[in-house]
Amino acid sequence: MYPKVNEVLYIQIDTGDEKEASHVYKSRISEIHDDFIYMEVPLQESTGRLKKLYMGDELSIYFLTEGGVKNFFNSYVLGFHEDVIRMVRIRKPDPEEITKIQRRSFLRVQAELEIAVSYKGGRRFLSNTEDVGGGGVSFYAESDQKLREGELLSCWLLVPYKNGSLEHVPFESEVVRVKKLPNTRSLIMLKFNSIVDMERQKLIRFCFERQFDFRNR
CATH class of the missing domain: 2.30.110.10 (Electron Transport, Fmn-binding Protein; Chain A)
Incomplete structure (x- = not known):
């Protein structure tokens, strides 16, 4: 109804x-x-x-x-x-x-995608996501990559599709939560502060493809 x-x-x-x-x-x-x-x-x-x-x-x-x-x-x-x-x-x-x-x-799916992160002082590093969605992503950070809640980051994601194509999705984001893990890493949870609509749609497309895959397993 x-x-x-x-x-x-x-x-x-x-x-x-x-x-x-x-x-x-x-x-x-x-x-x-x-x-x-x-x-x-x-x-x-x-x-x-x-x-x-x-x-x-x-x-x-x-x-x-x-x-x-x-x-x-x-x-x-x-x-x-x-x-x-x-x-x-x-x-x-x-x-x-x-x-x-x-x-x-x-509409957030677990996915290990490559993410490039740039933050204060021009420091940069590569990592992998834990999940992605239309509103934000979560990724892993090592102990020496000290990020704090409220910190602003410039990032891009490497997004693969089922047809074999790859897209780079750039965005500006804010750290909304830092979750300490049992090992030396932390899980960094981001929300998008600035992302072009076309780029966001690329992520949504990826999420739908991944959800379809999960349903058909």
Whole structure:
């Protein structure tokens, strides 16, 4: 069962920051089309602030049906439309993707991709990712690569596709969390601060290819 026009959506957003991902925002459906849904810019009720979204942001959404039943689906931001009010275009889920079971798995996939990192003082190093998504990535850092929360990084990813082609995806990012691991390494979790829409779409394409592979194993 699809939600209807004017129905309220309750939204959580994956930015790579666990605290941010716990916030619930409200929006209202403006239009429903064959492949996408237009909704209003989400609002956080506790603060009254509008939440700015970006192309490729990964969303976990639910809407209520009779008896207060929550219906969940995952989506992501496709674009925007300026009308009387600004509207956000999100992917319309397939009917079988709407479930009464909460699934907080965003469009983020485990993948060991090569990442080049440049940070303060012109220091650079190569590493491998732990996961990638439309909103950010996580990668491993050695003990001498001391990164801190809030630090800004310039990076590029080497992204392979099933057809054998390779893409370099550059982006600017912020460290949102540093997780110490049992060995000498740390897991560095990033959110994108600046990434060209075309580059973000390359990552989303990779994630869909990888998810398709996982489903067919």
